[in-house]
Every structure is written in C-alpha cells, then in structure tokens.
Amino acid sequence: xxxxxxxxxxxxxxxxxxxxxxxxxxxxxxxxxxxxxxxxxxxxxxxxxxxxxxxxxxxxxxxxxxxxxxxxxxxxxxxxxxxxxxxxxxxxxxxxxxxxxxxxxxxxxxxxxxxxxxxxxxxxxxxxxxxxxxxxxxxxxxxxxxxxxxxxxxxxxxxxxxxxxxxxxxxxxxxxxxxxxxxxxxxxxxxxxxxxxxxxxxxxxxxxxxxxxxxxxxxxxxxxxxxxxxxxxxxx
Numbered sequence: 001x002x003x004x005x006x007x008x009x010x011x012x013x014x015x016x017x018x019x020x021x022x023x024x025x026x027x028x029x030x031x032x033x034x035x036x037x038x039x040x041x042x043x044x045x046x047x048x049x050x051x052x053x054x055x056x057x058x059x060x061x062x063x064x065x066x067x068x069x070x071x072x073x074x075x076x077x078x079x080x081x082x083x084x085x086x087x088x089x090x091x092x093x094x095x096x097x098x099x100x101x102x103x104x105x106x107x108x109x110x111x112x113x114x115x116x117x118x119x120x121x122x123x124x125x126x127x128x129x130x131x132x133x134x135x136x137x138x139x140x141x142x143x144x145x146x147x148x149x150x151x152x153x154x155x156x157x158x159x160x161x162x163x164x165x166x167x168x169x170x171x172x173x174x175x176x177x178x179x180x181x182x183x184x185x186x187x188x189x190x191x192x193x194x195x196x197x198x199x200x201x202x203x204x205x206x207x208x209x210x211x212x213x214x215x216x217x218x219x220x221x222x223x224x225x226x227x228x229x230x231x232x233x234x235x236x
Contacts, residue, residue, distance in 0.1 A: 002030040029104045029107055114201070117199070127206070150233050156202055
C-alpha cells in the first residue's frame with residue numbers, strides 16, 4: 001500500500017480512463033488510485049473493474065447510483081481513504097487537463113516542501129493554460145481575482161482542482177459541513193484549510209483542455225461558484 005491516494009471522480013470517461021490509470025501507475029512515485037464513478041452509462045466503471053486485475057490492491061472503484069456532483073465524489077473518496085492509512089490525498093481530473101506527471105511535484109511539495117495543501121496553479125509564475133479559448137481564460141482568471149477580493153485569501157488560482165492534502169487537513173476540516181458540490185467546492189476546501197491555519201503552497205502547472213470526452217462545466221456550476229463565494233465569506 002502506498003502512502004498517497006489519488007482520487008478521480010468519473011462520469012462518462014471511457015475515452016480517457018484506461019490511459020489515465022496506466023499512466024498513474026507508471027509514475028516514479030507510488031500512488032494508489034481510487035475511481036469514484038457516478039453510474040457512467042458509457043461503461044467507465046466496467047473498464048475500471050477490468051483494470052483492477054492488472055493492479056490488485058492498488059486500483060479501487062467506488063460506484064455511486066447517479067451523477068451526484070464533483071464535491072460529493074471527492075468527499076466520498078476522502079472518507080474512504082481516511083478509513084485507511086494514507087497520509088496524502090490527491091484530487092485530479094480524468095481528462096488529462098491535469099498532467100499526471102505533476103502528481104509527483106505536488107507530492108514533494110507536501111512531503112518535503114512543508115505544504116499542508118499543494119495546489120496545481122495556472123496563475124503563478126511558470127503556470128499556464130493550453131488549448132483554451134481566450135474567453136474562458138479571461139473568465140477563469142477573473143474568477144480567481146473575484147475570490148481573492150471577497151475572501152481575502154492570497155491564493156492566485158483559487159478555483160484550481162488539482163491538489164494534494166496532508167491527512168491532518170482532511171481530519172481537521174468538517175467534511176460533512178462542506179456545502180458546495182460544483183466548482184465552488186474547490187474554493188470552499190481551500191478556504192476552510194486556510195481559515196484553519198494550514199499552509200497552502202501553489203505549484204506551477206500547465207493546464208490543458210480536454211481532447212476526448214465532454215466537459216462537465218455548466219451555467220449552474222458557474223452561478224453556484226459566484227454566489228457561493230459570498231456565502232463562504234459570511235458563514236465559514
């Protein structure tokens with residue numbers, strides 16, 4: 001058993017899942033991998049089950065009954081991992097917008113660099129975005145500016161979803177009180193960790209828009225994040 005658990009929520013990721021699993025297990029550091037699948041009708045869960053034979057006691061699958069939201073998938077994965085002896089927990093997308101090679105850099109930032117939370121950041125020096133239309137880049141950048149203004153949190157990439165947590169962070173945060181399920185979840189987790197006094201480190205990454213499969217972004221998710229930040233400011 002590795003000391004690090006990578007949690008990947010999936011919904012209709014058959015084009016990416018096998019390549020992602022094999023890539024994670026090819027890395028020079030040891031990671032266990034938990035897939036939290038929300039009943040993908042395209043057979044993503046079945047592909048994971050077939051791969052579990054190649055990676056016994058390293059690859060795990062938790063299947064849920066429907067599309068219940070990104071945040072609840074990660075909370076489910078955190079609780080699963082906390083019942084076991086993992087020291088480091090990772091959030092990562094399945095679509096290769098997050099480069100699996102950067103898992104090692106986030107791991108080192110926490111294990112050796114003193115971070116309690118390591119954030120794969122697009123907006124610190126050395127970070128960048130590839131293959132996004134300019135409108136989405138501008139929206140994402142100014143969303144982070146908006147969050148910093150409202151929450152007073154000195155994090156450049158406040159909406160980033162590629163992260164590593166030390167175990168003590170997840171044990172300290174009241175996971176059952178986390179309110180948001182979309183991209184506001186990513187902001188809320190950083191804010192709760194920051195409010196508890198944990199050290200957040202940003203690690204520059206290149207974020208690349210997905211090539212295969214469909215984006216899960218929606219207007220509802222964006223609205224939840226916009227209004228959710230105001231709620232966080234006055235309720236957390």
